Amino acid sequence: QKAMTQFEWHNGTVKNMHVDLPTLHNYQKQLGQAVRTYEQRVSWLSSGSRRIWGTVCEMRLAVLVDLSEMNANYLVHVQHSMRLLLQTQLTGKESFNIITFGMDIQAFRPSPVPPSPENLQAAWSWVLEWRCGGGRDLLGALRLLLEDPEGPPEGIYVFTSGVPDQDLIKHLVAVCGYVEEANLGQEVRLHACLFSAGGSGSGGGGTSGPACYASGAETAEALRALARAGRGRLHCFSEQG
Numbered sequence: 604q605k606a607m608t609q610f611e612w613h614n615g616t617v618k619n620m621h622v623d624l625p626t627l628h629n630y631q632k633q634l635g636q637a638v639r640t641y642e643q644r645v646s647w648l649s650s651g652s653r654r655i656w657g658t659v660c661e662m663r664l665a666v667l668v669d670l671s672e673m674n675a676n677y678l679v680h681v682q683h684s685m686r687l688l689l690q691t692q693l694t695g696k697e698s699f700n701i702i703t704f705g706m707d708i709q710a711f712r713p714s715p716v717p718p719s720p721e722n723l724q725a726a727w728s729w730v731l732e733w734r735c736g737g738g739r740d741l742l743g744a745l746r747l748l749l750e751d752p753e754g755p756p757e758g759i760y761v762f763t764s765g766v767p768d769q770d771l772i773k774h775l776v777a778v779c780g781y782v783e784e785a786n787l788g789q790e791v792r793l794h795a796c797l798f799s800a801g802g803s804g805s806g807g808g809g810t811s812g813p814a815c816y817a818s819g820a821e822t823a824e825a826l827r828a829l830a831r832a833g834r835g836r837l838h839c840f841s842e843q844g
Contacts, residue, residue, distance in 0.1 A: 793833020
């Protein structure tokens, strides 16, 4: 015998509803399967290098790495993050390059190279030589890529523990404006990877450095705006995960 149950609708009205038990059980089964699928996907996206960099989809990419003095105490985490990326997500890509910005702006190679075993090993050897110092000239590093006569990469991954060392608002507005303008007519995706050093959310962890500090929320919002300007994603992680 069918029984009607009163159910409050989304607009506040009350409806009389009947639920067939076999149909309800089938719905619950499908819902459980969908939830497990999402949980497996989230677990996969949260493992290995994907936890830090997300899924690297572009075939031609460049990685911008923050080697400012603010990261001096966390260099091992920066290097570990690069090792995971080199080992797990670059094989099969068309080309890659790595740019560091700190005391100065340096590139792994003058132009992008294919991810051959030799080039990946050479890149890892170069990563092991990294030293931190100076500030964060993110705009200068981006210009090196986006104004390359040979053309920009398809994807740019900015790895940093905070905002640039110039004035927070002015510099980020300038960087976002530059990225939006440089992206006109080009298919470039810019992704920001925010490393919360020490879990403090202060955007860095050195004993000395830039005079401009930002809270964790301000740092994340500034980099979210940068990723949005570059039509990319923001990934946040800490030493603990």
